[in-house]
Amino acid sequence: MASLSTLTKPISGTSFFLPKLSDLEFSRSKIRPLTRSNVFKNSKLSSEVYFELPNTNVAIWWGQKDNVMFHFFLAQSSAILAAKLNSEEMQQEATVFRKVIERMRTRRESHKTKQLYLAIYLYELDQHLDRFLRSATMAKIQIPFDSESIRRILIRTVSVSQCRKGSLRYWLSAGPGDFQLSPSSCHRAALYAIVIQDQSPPDHSGIRVVTSSIPIKPPQFAVMKSVNYLPNTLSKMEAEENDAYAAIWLDGDGFVAEGPNMNVAFVTKEKELLMPCFDKILSGCTAKRVLVLAAKLVKEGKLRGIRVDNVSVDDGKRADEMMLIGSGVLVRSVVQWDEEIICNGREGPVTQALLNLLLEDMKSGPPTVRVPIPY
Numbered sequence: 001m002a003s004l005s006t007l008t009k010p011i012s013g014t015s016f017f018l019p020k021l022s023d024l025e026f027s028r029s030k031i032r033p034l035t036r037s038n039v040f041k042n043s044k045l046s047s048e049v050y051f052e053l054p055n056t057n058v059a060i061w062w063g064q065k066d067n068v069m070f071h072f073f074l075a076q077s078s079a080i081l082a083a084k085l086n087s088e089e090m091q092q093e094a095t096v097f098r099k100v101i102e103r104m105r106t107r108r109e110s111h112k113t114k115q116l117y118l119a120i121y122l123y124e125l126d127q128h129l130d131r132f133l134r135s136a137t138m139a140k141i142q143i144p145f146d147s148e149s150i151r152r153i154l155i156r157t158v159s160v161s162q163c164r165k166g167s168l169r170y171w172l173s174a175g176p177g178d179f180q181l182s183p184s185s186c187h188r189a190a191l192y193a194i195v196i197q198d199q200s201p202p203d204h205s206g207i208r209v210v211t212s213s214i215p216i217k218p219p220q221f222a223v224m225k226s227v228n229y230l231p232n233t234l235s236k237m238e239a240e241e242n243d244a245y246a247a248i249w250l251d252g253d254g255f256v257a258e259g260p261n262m263n264v265a266f267v268t269k270e271k272e273l274l275m276p277c278f279d280k281i282l283s284g285c286t287a288k289r290v291l292v293l294a295a296k297l298v299k300e301g302k303l304r305g306i307r308v309d310n311v312s313v314d315d316g317k318r319a320d321e322m323m324l325i326g327s328g329v330l331v332r333s334v335v336q337w338d339e340e341i342i343c344n345g346r347e348g349p350v351t352q353a354l355l356n357l358l359l360e361d362m363k364s365g366p367p368t369v370r371v372p373i374p375y
């Protein structure tokens with residue numbers, strides 16, 4: 001049952017000009033978008049779209065430079081292709097394909113003066129993927145593909161989903177077996193990926209937390225991302241039973257640890273950003289990115305420094321600000337921890353500034369944190 005999961009959030013959007021399949025009025029069963037498009041490369045000059053016709057990979061390329069120039073190829077051997085071209089099925093596909101081209105041409109004509117480019121990005125995919133693979137190794141799961149292939153599968157899953165705002169979740173399991181404890185009869189690990197559309201508008205208002213009475217996982221398990229989340233679930237339920245958003249764990253030495261699916265940070269009275277050490281908790285991709293982004297606030301004089309250290313409960317409850325950080329919650333102000341009111345019950349200014357930096361990073365951060373999704 002050793003399975004792993006990770007959540008990468010969010011898929012953020014900007015703009016684009018490729019025709020949507022729904023606009024082309026073809027049913028998805030007939031034609032569906034394939035792996036990649038080149039809209040991001042040379043996007044002013046040309047674009048490349050791949051569609052998949054049943055049994056055939058077809059790439060359609062057109063360049064603005066040469067106005068409407070279509071060039072397509074069938075990614076199969078010419079012998080197979082010849083056989084297919086003769087088949088009735090292929091004839092039908094070719095007709096559909098011609099209609100697609102025609103509609104694209106019309107659509108492009110009508111968009112001459114209003115070209116929008118859409119590039120959707122997966123935020124921190126590589127950071128999440130690294131932790132995912134590291135965790136799989138710790139769980140002794142044989143990784144079924146190399147990391148580049150997993151990366152490609154994940155990107156393609158998002159692309160095919162057509163989702164433009166949501167999250168990507170993925171799991172690795174030891175694979176189908178015989179329901180025994182030992183995975184020895186699980187012959188091949190299985191990778192699962194799902195794209196979940198965001199349903200509700202973002203909420204950045206301050207929240208309450210309580211101290212968890214559910215014991216934290218021992219460090220060996222807390223530092224790896226796995227589906228052994230019963231303590232996390234019980235901790236979240238405990239919070240909800242107490243009208244709180246999350247329950248905060250303390251580690252074996254009584255220091256502040258983390259929440260059930262997020263990290264915790266503070267702004268001290270001395271205006272330092274203080275985050276608990278990562279040696280007994282999950283090393284959050286978002287928290288690590290926030291540590292980098294926070295340097296800007298130090299430069300601007302809004303913070304005096306940044307420190308990763310043990311945090312006592314007293315120090316935490318006396319802090320000027322407290323926040324939760326994670327790929328689901330992003331950066332969210334805590335305004336009450338147990339009976340302690342934090343920051344006069346208002347969202348902290350540094351927390352707000354960090355949230356803004358993170359949102360900005362999702363929209364326009366460097367390629368190391370934003371992987372384009374070709375639709």
Ligand SMILES: Cc1ncc(COP(=O)(O)O)c(C=O)c1O
Binds near residue numbers: 261263328
């Ligand atoms: C226990 C735990 N801590 C922290 C985090 C935050 O990690 P990330 O920022 O990578 O989402 C998560 C995320 O799911 C988590 O499960």
